[in-house]
Amino acid sequence: MTFHPFAMTKHRLFAMVCGGLALSVAVGAGRASAEEPTVSFNLGVASDYVFRGVSQTDESLQVFGGGDLTAGQFYAGVWGSNVDFHDSTDAEIDVYAGFKPTLGPVTLDLGVIYYGYVNAPSGADDGNWEAKLAGSMPLGAGRSAQRSSTRPTASALLTRRSTTR
Template identity: 65%
Template sequence: MKTLKIALLAAAATVAMGGAALADDSPTVAFNIGAASDYVFRGISQTDEGGQVFGGADLTAGKLYAGTWLSNVDFNNGTTMEYDLYAGYKPTVGPVALDLGVIYYGYANKPSGSGDEAYTEIKVAGSVPVGKGTIGAAVYYSPEFPFKSGAATYVELNGSVPVDDKWSLSGAVGHQDVDYNGDYNTWNLGVSYALTSHVGLDLRYWDTDEHSFGKIYDGRVAASIKATF
């Protein structure tokens, strides 16, 4: 069943990407760099509640995109860096803006014998405008989560709304399901401020319903700054 699910999702993404016309869309490249007080991913600290420095690059050609992103991490096992590779297609169907993609999460300096941390996810996401804001939903599926913990699915509902030209509010609620234990719910709510057209600040509260899993699952506030160019 897992193999069939992956095959169907991959086939759909391939058909969608294959139908995209690139003739009138010149490729563009954008870069980003930033720092945060904590690297929080789906409610969990990836830096053992420490600071984060990150950066990435994105190539866009019409509705197709591909990119990479790097960040320091601290899992208390010697692993020091995460590198993501991703690609996808962003079609529009009526009022719905879709994002169909694949993401690979790799890790550097992993100590031998600690298990396989790397994994791949297939993403299907969409958003619709509601007044001045947007409401969206996303599903991420991995056939094998880190440390051979089985298939995993993450489902999220999210939304954002501008307050004025510089301020905006956004939040999300999600559920992470893993075959081999580890299920939990997560949510976040934050405010963003555009310092300039290329530099933004974000202050966000994150939490989960499984504090018993460890301190990295506890509620926390994270501040970040990001520049794009």
């Protein structure tokens, strides 16, 4: 049996979610803010899960859900969905956290996200970390936003399905 330090197991996933939420609460509570922490949840069904132009459910039904914790300018959350890669992978679980400071009219979003996969086959290169830098500002009745994401290694840009994610 080969040890994969980043293999997504139910226990590792639970630990990551609890750790991320606890860190967000601790950091948010440490900041002097009149805002109370808020928790929100989402649940849904879709005809297909398409990520960056590639179906993650083999063009089949998607069931997804997640939860978010916001404390002042800090946020953390977890989101999950079924996937169908024609292998043993059962689900995608994303864990994310970030900070949203405001500079004048611009709201920045500095965050990290981990895309993890439950029961991915040994050697699959699907678990990825990304860093995010986004900015938005009001423009009349709407908002304008720009976003840039990066992965730590160039080899992580391709999945085992040889498609850009």
